[in-house]
Amino acid sequence: MTAMSRWFHRYYDRLMEPLERRRFLTIRTSLLSCAKGEVLEIGSGTGINFPLYRDVHVTAVEPSALMREQSTARVRQASVPITVIPGTAERLPFEPDVFDTVVGTLVLCTVPDAVQAVREMKRVCRPGGTLLLFEHVRLDHPVWGRLQDALTPAWKRLCDGCHLNRDTMRLLRSEGLDIVKTQSCMGHIFIAVEAVKRAD
Incomplete structure (x- = not known):
């Protein structure tokens, strides 16, 4: 881990606290009520x-x-059993079709291989199960979308690999997931998604 990564991880909560308190808590609460x-x-x-x-x-x-x-500390605060293990989204250490719900919040922007991460999420989700995601995405706008593209290389270095310009909705659809519900926030920069793995 680089010095920049250690700094980002250590101070992540402090950096995000204003957004979490004013905007994101409501979205997270609504999204996770579907788990x-x-x-x-x-x-x-x-x-x-x-x-x-x-x-x-x-x-x-x-x-x-x-x-x-x-x-x-938050494991202790939780009202449900939570087990935290090391691992990456691109290589999940589980058998196929074992989870009813797969959750990712502000994750697909940062993982090195978002396509493989979604494939792994889909693999371990049971047929008919749900993926619940909250992500920031590339804007479908001729100016702002290109600005995100231009800023992404510097932003990745500053924010531990975070991409400003990932087209998460297109990725989910391309992997055969059915989008059930979406909710946009802050001018469509952030989006909450409920998607279902088809029970083929």
């Missing part, structure tokens, strides 16, 4: 979602040892 049964959360970070789960069992995967350590 059911056995839940997998990828890129669980400092565990900001943990106190919001209700009536489920959660397995959380997080690659950063520093963030896993920071999440322990």
